[in-house]
Amino acid sequence: MLQKFGLIIFIAALGLFICTLGMNNYTLTSDILEKNFKEDALLDAKIEFASMIDQSYSNSYTFITELSEGIKQLNKVYNAQQEWDKKIYEDTILSIVKASANGYLVDNKGFMFLLTFGMAIFGALLFILPEAQKPAGIKNNGIYFNPAMTRKWLGISIGTFLISFYLALYFKPQYIANWTMLIDPVSKLIKGGEASRWFMYGFLYTISVLVMGIRYIIKYRHSKYQIIRTLSIMFFQTCIAFILPEIMSNLNLPSADLKNIWPLDYSFFFNYRLDKLLNSGAFGIFLLVWGIALFVVGVPVMVYFFGKRWYCSWVCGCGGLAETLGDPYRQLSDKSLKAWKIERYLIHGVLAFAIIMTIGVLYTYFTGSYNLLGFIPTESLKSSYGFMIGSIFSGVVGTGFYPLMGNRVWCRFGCPLAAYLGIIQRFKSKFRITTNGGQCISCGNCSTHCEMGIDVRAYAQKGQDIVRSSCVGCGVCSSVCPRGVLNLENAETGSRVMIAPDVLLGNLMEK
Amino acid sequence: MQHVVIIGNGISGITAARHIRKQSDCKITVISGETDHFFSRTALMYIYMGHMKYEHTKPYEDSFWEKNRIELKRAWVKTIDFEEKKLYFRLPNDDDKEAKIGGSISYDKLILALGSTPNKFGWKGQNLAGVQGLYSYQDLESLEETTQRIKKAVIVGGGLIGVELAEMLHSRGIEVTFLVRESSFWNIIMPPEESAIISRHIKENHINLQLSSELDEIIGDDNGQVKAIRTKSSEQRPGEEIECQFVGLTVGVSPNISLLKVPQGNMIGREKPAFVLGVGGIKLNRGILVNEYLETNIPDVYAIGDCVEHEIPPKGRKNLEQIWYTGRIMGETIARTITGKRTKYQPGIFFNSAKFFNIEYQTYGQVPAELPADIKTFYWEQSSGIICVRINYSAENQSVTGMNTFGIRMRHEIWDEWISSAKSIEYVLENLSKANFDPEFFRQYEAEILEKYNTETGSSLQLKSKKRFFSKIF
Incomplete structure (x- = not known):
């Protein structure tokens, strides 16, 4: 009853949240143009937008589309004239849209924030918290009857929503300008200014991790491993990824997500970031050394002792969202041998791409030459990586495809850092999932609920340890096993059972 | 190339097929009328509860069978001619009474892995619509169909399948009454303390558990659909009528050997023989009788798994042991014999496991419900009342003989090593942490357990090794 009520509130808040996109009136003024265009481009802009200036638009879509069309025209001209520095990018359009907005939403940001975010969180918690009254234990009842979790109409709708959100966020942020406005009160509180689209995204991300983290903890509360692991994810997302970088920039320091590691953090060696770090004194140098030490020393040492789980399911932001917001979709990952094969080609391909791209970028940084080995254009390497991997793969596909292909699409098929961690985990690590003698009944819970698409059962029923480069150590296979067969362990590297025994424990027949 | 034919694609038959393929190049055919592919029978409950779909219960991809040259034939066997070494299939939709035959297949070696079938004890109304057991995929299908819109169900018989069925129905919001003949749940297998824990846990999960209560008859409506059951009146409680739209019969299973049976004539008043002869002279009793090599009395015919009755069971074992694991071990063993190395069925230390709602249960060695005179027992229960450990040991030399655990993996x-090498109870308790298989960060109870033993016996044992997080890593 309470839960139904919570669900209704959540859906209403979500509906309102979507409606806020069309809530404002817009008036473009020459004042706004002056603030957002460089002097040498201002005249072009004034001419281009002459018909729009001081006109009031009540339809946000019309206004934003007209504005975007105008900008497109301007950019076309600049492209033709090779005036690259005059070009106008998404963030400028976004801030023009924000500045032109007026109306109820602009005047009542705080109230609307409460009505959307506040009510959505409240409704979600009402839906989630009562679960704690039921007896603790694995409750996957009805997952396969739920249209949201089985690629039915609801799952496809959620997927479509997420994909559209990411497309807008990366490529057309002007259309979701009103959402950044909703977060302005929070932004003012934390960093004193208006919210950028990335602040809005970070806030939404963190809230999702926190609320769905609570859901996860309640669902798996019989397992202390799951509780502690989820608290870790929630901590790293909230404090290290979201708040700490804001504090750094408030202190006028170069801001950084201290737990983001190259090559997942693919822009780490980009010239503007290197310049910033090298020009920020001791703290900048510290960040540079920290970032390099993480992937040179931190990754191999930590993976040797703990497996890649120390990062992928305890620290990482992408992993954090997958484990919390994505948990309802974990069973949708493909377990077939074919998927495994595709996975190996893809993820290692991306790793190779990331390495070549970074070498190219550094080559350009140090030599000033834009052609690696004389024929590889480093700038287009860089921009195509950013577009294909950084935006499309990790964002649009990585999260947008949760309800379609499971919650770890990016981590499994695309993340170059996961590939790097995985190679070490596979060949030199104390980590393994141990199987317990002959106790497996081949029921398939472990494989079904493995988010990485590992056919855990194939190993368990043979009495072989699970040593797979992709395993992120979430521990769910062990949690859902009804017979106590699986356990995540760190022990001597040589003690991993890599070859299945002839017959399983419990059979004493003579050899 | 010899042709090995296996009837039955459950865990026994499939294990046999896989191991024969590993060790030989012979032609292998597996016949099943139940499903096209091997699936995990133990996972049927998870399909009903929506944790998984049928496809997830198949341990091997469909391409596995062709790749390993294991031929699968979907058909029910009608009869077997042991002289001619030939099987005859039923026609599809054959109601079994007509003498029609739908093809045949010849074998050089035949393995019978026929499984078992739910017991029915001749209750009035046991064949009404809405009354069934839970064993096969077809049972699951009919369960799905009959329980779609019902409100109340009754389960008769307190074993593992009974608890599973209760959990299944409850997950769909159906009100479940659970009739158990015994005064405490499963106390013919479990010692009283463990039995009490499960009884309590079943009730905590909102199942109406009625102990000391037996089914008298099942009552149908005009359409032949179950509408209620009546219980027998006993000293503890008077008989009563319980309304229900579904009755689950979970009073154990019997070897599925109807295929091999021939009518035996009137046995009333005659002494029951040790065996009867079935089709073609195969020796049957409750199951297919086999020697310690899993050979039947007919040359080149073997039997494994649930359908087997051991003429000479291995030491400490029952002659019928219908467990997933024994089926698997028999499959592994028969593969050796078929591929030329005649091998005795020799299961090691007994082990089993189950899950009662949220309580995980594991057992190693022998822990009978009633304590034998020469065995002592040590029992510890955590204050939550759902976690416990029992260790049985020899009164004479203190060596451990068996253990039960609830809630600790x-x-x-x-344990296999401790029991087979007859380690003493004191050794075991001091080293209990070594056996702990719980996930990291789980609370460990070894110290508490040892303390109880020390208090009870006046000893002063010390834990030898505690599973420490950092010592395990570095």
Whole structure:
């Protein structure tokens, strides 16, 4: 009853949240143009937008589309004239849209924030918290009857929503300008200014991790491993990824997500970031050394002792969202041998791409030459990586495809850092999932609920340890096993059972 | 090339097929009328509860069978001609009474892995619509169909399948009454303390558990659909009528050997023989009788799994043991014999496991419900009332003989070693942490357990090794 009520509130808040996109009136003024265009481009802009200036638009879509069309025209001209520095990018359009907005939403940001975010969180918690009254234990009842979790109409709708959100966020942020406005009160509180689209995204991300983290903890509360692991994810997302970088920039320091590691953090060696770090004194140098030490020393040492789980399911932001917001979709990952094969080609391909791209970028940084080995254009390497991997793969596909292909699409098929961690985990690590003698009944819970698409059962029923480069150590296979067969362990590297025994424990027949 | 034919694609038959393929190049055919592919029978409950779909219960991809040259034939066997070494299939939709035959297949070696079938004890109304057991995929299908819109169900018989069925129905919001003949749940297998824990846990999960209560008859409506049951009146409680739209019969299973049976004539008043002869002279009793090599009395015909009755069971074992694991071990063993190395069925230390709602249960060695005179027992129960450990040991030399655990996972390998090498109870308790298989960060109870033993016996044992997080890593 309470839960139904919570669900209704959540859906209403979500509906309102979507409606806020069309809530404002817009008036473009020459004042706004002056603030957002460089002097040498201002005249072009004034001419281009002459018909729009001081006109009031009540339809946000019309206004934003007209504005975007105008900008497109301007950019076309600049492209033709090779005036690259005059070009106008998404963030400028976004801030023009924000500045032109007026109306109820602009005047009542705080109230609307409460009505959307506040009510959505409240409704979600009402839906989630009562679960704690039921007896603790694995409750996957009805997952396969739920249209949201089985690629039915609801799952496809959620997927479509997420994909559209990411497309807008990366490529057309002007259309979701009103959402950044909703977060302005929070932004003012934390960093004193208006919210950028990335602040809005970070806030939404963190809230999702926190609320769905609570859901996860309640669902798996019989397992202390799951509780502690989820608290870790929630901590790293909230404090290290979201708040700490804001504090750094408030202190006028170069801001950084201290737990983001190259090559997942693919822009780490980009010239503007290197310049910033090298020009920020001791703290900048510290960040540079920290970032390099993480992937040179931190990754191999930590993976040797703990497996890649120390990062992928305890620290990482992408992993954090997958484990919390994505948990309802974990069973949708493909377990077939074919998927495994595709996975190996893809993820290692991306790793190779990331390495070549970074070498190219550094080559350009140090030599000033834009052609690696004389024929590889480093700038287009860089921009195509950013577009294909950084935006499309990790964002649009990585999260947008949760309800379609499971919650770890990016981590499994695309993340170059996961590939790097995985190679070490596979060949030199104390980590393994141990199987317990002959106790497996081949029921398939472990494989079904493995988010990485590992056919855990194939190993368990043979009495072989699970040593797979992709395993992120979430521990769910062990949690859902009804017979106590699986356990995540760190022990001597040589003690991993890599070859299945002839017959399983419990059979004493003579050899 | 010899042709090995296996009837039955459950865990026994499939294990046999896989191991024969590993060790030989012969032609292998597996016949099943139940499903096209091997699936995990134990996972049927999870399909009903929506944790998984049928496809997830198949341990091997469909391409596995062709790749390993294991031929699968979907058909029910009608009869077997042991003289001619030939099987005859039923026609599809054959109601079994007509003498029609739908093709045949010849074998050089035949393995019978026929499984078992739910017991029915001749209750009035046991064949009404809405009355069934739970064993096969077809049972699951009919369960799905009959329980779509019902409100109340009754389960008769307190075993593992009974608890599973109760959990299944409850997950769909159906009100479940659970009739158990015994005064405490499963106390013919479990010692009283463990039995009490499960009884309590079943009730906590909102199942109406009626102990000391037996089914008298099942009552149908005009359409032949179950509408209620009546219980027998006993000293503890008077008989009563319980309304229900579904009755689950979970009073154990019997070897599925109807295929091999021939009418035996009137046995009333005659002494029951040790065996009867079935089709073609195969020796049957409750199951297919086999020697310690899993050979039947007919040359080149073997039987494994649930359908087997051991003429000479291995030491400490029953002659019928219908467990997933024994089926698997028999499959592994028969593969050796078929591929030329005649091998005795020799299961090691007994082990089993189950899950009662949220309580995980593991057992190693022998823990009978009633304590034998020469065995002592040590029992510890955590204050939550759902976690416990029992260790039985020899009164004479203190060596451990068996253990039960609820809510603490233990290592099979370690317990197998402790029991087979007759380690003393004191050794075991001091080293209990070594057997702990719980995930990291779980509370460990070894110290508490040892303390109880020390208090009870006046000893002063010390834990040898505690599973420490950092010592395990570095």
